[in-house]
Amino acid sequence: MVRRLLHAGIREVRVFSRDELKQHDMRRALDDDRVRFYIGDVRDYDSVDRATRGVDHVFHAAALKQVPSCEFFPLEAVRTNVMGSANVIEASNANGVRSVVCLGTDKAAYPVNAMGMSKAMMEKVAQAFARNNPTANTVVSTVRYGNVMMSRGSVIPLFVDQLKAGRPLTVTDPGMTRFLMSLEEAVLLVEHAFVNAAPGDLFIRKAPACTIEVLAQAVAKAMGTAADIRVIGTRHGEKLYETLATREELVRSTDQGDYFRVAVDARDLNYGEYFDEGERQESEVDDYHSHNTERLDIDGVVDVLNALPQFRALIG
16 A cells, blocks of 8 residues: 555655554665654554644554454454544544545454454444534545455465465365455555545445365465365354445445445434335345355466465465
């Protein structure tokens, strides 16, 4: 995201995080004085406030993202993913930021784990700000997408390491499905939200999916080897398939081609409008999830993997 912004000619990009090592590595890798680094934590309002002064746009990606970790430490997920997001939104509004895009996850739809629940609450915090502050100059929106291939936490680098070491590929549930999205597509979704969002909007990126077994077989095939798969069982908090858009959201969504735009429910606490006017029947619409989206076979996933520069670099 930072490289893309710099390439676009942005005057200044601020990177705010609590990880000084990653900031140091990033500073050396970019070697660009337009990038300024701020040490702080989204849990601390004052540090967020300092970083957002004089800023036009904020992309909020700070989160606890590992499902098993959040299952063992759910309050930590609340402090970062919910309260930290509220700090980012409030500080941005106080400092006159024009647009805030909060990064979400498919695990926020019908959440069954602490990480997904905390990210669902992040979405609610963003939507509540839009609902309760209709005259605010800061546009707060959220984006939601599935697994980003080759990102931190992606299973693909693990499969590559296991194949290089001659070990079996560890698969939780062969029939489990997940959406597939590239880093490039994730960045384009954020840009789409910056350009098109109205207060409280949720943008969802459409994506194909595959089973975890197909993904493992595809990684092996792309590396020119056979896959020895070992099933290890579902981890804490994992779902058989992920939902990107619920039927409740789809009945009030707009299809924008590659994206769904879900407008905020802007009704107040007087619910008369609902009973007077009604809505399209939710029973007529199905959820949009990784079991009913476009399903890729092994060759299809190989094509997707080979199109990723990060994957080609990883396998050499």
